[in-house]
């Protein structure tokens with residue numbers, strides 16, 4: 001509350017009384033609203049929840065060695081869970097190894113770790129969302145109460161990154177097949193079924209008319225890539241930005257470069273149609289890492305060297321001392337290539353393990369610059385120790401690009417509404433639920449940028 005004071009800086013008795021009366025007035029308004037709140041509570045979420053148990057629905061399920069659309073029945077939800085009718089989902093490349101692999105899986109599971117839909121029922125303790133809300137179900141939770149959230153790092157919210165006892169499933173099954181086999185949702189979210197039951201910590205209500213197909217990209221790929229440019233690592237106006245990988249995540253970072261006013265955005269991807277896409281979305285230069293070969297780092301340094309090498313006139317000097325590359329390089333580098341899970345149907349990556357790409361990303365960052373590692377690499381990556389210690393490059397973790405889902409997703413919705421973020425052209429193919437396996441296959445084949453499954 002703002003404190004009133006008279007001209008001499010002292011509170012007058014009359015003003016205190018006036019302020020008190022205003023506060024009472026406010027109190028009366030709250031009391032008057034109480035019956036309405038009661039009426040809301042009388043909608044009895046538990047009763048609504050009860051009507052959902054046993055509800056049958058369909059979804060894409062990985063079970064045994066199969067990945068196909070199955071019928072299932074909803075199980076009771078936790079008091080903090082939300083029943084969501086899915087309207088659109090975009091499979092993430094991260095899931096293709098598990099979804100299409102040839103080894104049998106230990107439990108039946110609906111793939112993916114984000115989605116979008118409409119709330120149809122809420123557990124008795126849910127506060128964040130209400131029945132009827134449109135919600136992004138994000139890949140990371142933001143509980144607001146754990147150590148990480150309280151220390152400003154909800155991108156590492158412990159509701160997502162908890163450790164659980166051996167043999168204990170982190171999330172209960174949310175459905176079962178007609179024969180009683182339990183069905184789980186990947187990461188407690190899934191997304192590729194007609195119904196999701198996410199914990200409220202993952203749900204971000206959005207109040208907008210933007211189509212579901214675009215909003216579902218804010219649960220992961222597009223939002224993570226865009227966050228790379230401002231959520232943790234902050235692209236500066238006029239800066240040199242490099243993005244490795246022009247997939248759904250990398251193109252989000254390219255858009256962040258454009259929106260944050262980067263001086264140049266250099267995009268590196270072996271796939272020709274993706275390089276074309278990158279230029280449409282804001283890339284100023286695109287490079288083919290196959291054509292560039294081992295010279296790719298030097299090429300980037302060349303592009304970032306500036307108009308002169310007069311170091312006392314703000315130019316960027318250049319020199320070498322052992323492994324130390326002085327001065328030249330990009331201000332911000334985003335590695336969003338990731339490992340190649342399956343050989344694609346388009347141009348393959350020069351290094352399917354992604355180890356070399358991570359090293360190149362780090363290497364083409366200038367001294368004191370910033371690099372974010374978003375792509376997965378399953379093998380150890382080594383860096384020259386002296387340079388790692390001395391060159392002052394800050395490595396940022398790529399977990400959702402540092403996205404704080406409750407803070408950032410509503411912001412991105414506004415930017416989509418204003419046409420600042422393009423969430424439409426990156427959707428290059430749409431599917432029905434019956435075609436959802438093909439959506440996962442096309443994602444693995446890299447013949448699409450982002451495929452969206454729309455539920456009828």
Ligand SMILES: [Zn+2]
Pocket residue numbers: 092093094113139220221
């Ligand atoms: Zn993902």
Ligand SMILES: [Zn+2]
Pocket residue numbers: 141142143144145146147148149150154156157158159
């Ligand atoms: Zn948390």
